[in-house]
Amino acid sequence: MSCQEMVDLLLDFVGGEITPEQRAMIEQHLCGCPPCVRHVEEYSLTIRVTRLLPKNDPLPPAFEQRLWAALAAESERGA
DSSP: OOHHHHHHTHHHHHTTOSOHHHHHHHHHHHHTOHHHHHHHHHHHHHHHHHHHSOOOOOOOHHHHHHHHHHHHHHHHTTO
16 A cells, blocks of 8 residues: 555544554555654544534625635645
């Protein structure tokens, strides 16, 4: 398994929504790839921390539209 393949399955891996075969392949990859281990740890920590954040009211519609437009533009630039 390559690093990119591992990253492609990361959300499902952390959420426990992969097959036993995929889990075994990821765990084998992680045994030999310290950068991916670090990435999984940071990703998992980010999820745990964001779940602790207080729930807020929805964004004002105009702000939400500007935010989505900015994210789309950033994505188009390949960032």
